[in-house]
Amino acid sequence: MAVLNIIKEGDATLRKTSRPVEEITPRITRLLDDMVETMHVADGCGLAAVQVGVLRRIVVIECEIGEIYEMINPEIIKKSGHQEEAEGCLSLPGKAGITSRPAKVTVKYTDRKGDEYELTGTGLLARAICHECDHLDGKLFTDKGVFLREMEDED
Ligand code: ZN
Numbered sequence: 001m002a003v004l005n006i007i008k009e010g011d012a013t014l015r016k017t018s019r020p021v022e023e024i025t026p027r028i029t030r031l032l033d034d035m036v037e038t039m040h041v042a043d044g045c046g047l048a049a050v051q052v053g054v055l056r057r058i059v060v061i062e063c064e065i066g067e068i069y070e071m072i073n074p075e076i077i078k079k080s081g082h083q084e085e086a087e088g089c090l091s092l093p094g095k096a097g098i099t100s101r102p103a104k105v106t107v108k109y110t111d112r113k114g115d116e117y118e119l120t121g122t123g124l125l126a127r128a129i130c131h132e133c134d135h136l137d138g139k140l141f142t143d144k145g146v147f148l149r150e151m152e153d154e155d
Contacts (some may be wrong), residue, residue: 001037004052009092015138018048018055021072021110028058029112032070035060044090046128048135051091059132063124071109074133077118078106085127087141097146101127 007013021028031054039047039060049058061069081103088096106120107129121129131141142148 001033003041004034004038006038006042006047006051006090007053009095009140009142011091013053013055014050014091014135014140016050016055017138018050018057018136020057024072024110024112024114028056028072031056031058032060032112036062036068036070039090042090045124046132047090048132050135050138057136059136061125061128061132063121063128069109069119070112071107071132072111074107074109074129074136076105076129076133077108078104078120080104083123083127085124087127087131087146089131089141092140092142095142095148097141097144097148099127099141099144099146101130105129107133 035047038052039062045063046061049056057073059071059074079102083103084098084100086096087099103126104122105126106118108118110116
């Protein structure tokens with residue numbers, strides 16, 4: 001496994017739309033391994049492939065330690081409710097803002113073995129699913145016009 005470089009705000013790649021994965025090749029499974037490793041090292045709870053410069057519809061999420069979701073071609077199929085919480089992004093280090101997100105979302109995705117799943121998440125998991133899926137369409141949480149502050153522990 002390898003730790004990949006996370007691209008930052010200002011890099012035009014972050015604004016591009018990612019393409020669906022048509023075939024799960026060894027290159028895709030290696031990318032998943034590397035994305036999980038990179039997310040751990042960066043101490044984040046989610047990472048989209050576009051953030052490591054790969055324009056494929058792939059995200060990894062780990063809101064609770066040890067509970068890792070690897071999602072290929074994720075698609076949000078149900079949303080309900082509303083929540084406003086603080087959010088950040090590994091591509092926007094030092095920034096945080098309050099975003100409005102659904103309280104509950106259901107996402108459909110394929111895992112690395114090619115099996116299809118549906119996952120319903122609330123709270124932080126719902127926010128993470130929305131945040132990472134937004135990345136696949138070139139969107140950042142700051143697009144929502146949220147209040148931003150510089151975090152105190154910024155390097
Ligand atoms: Zn992000």
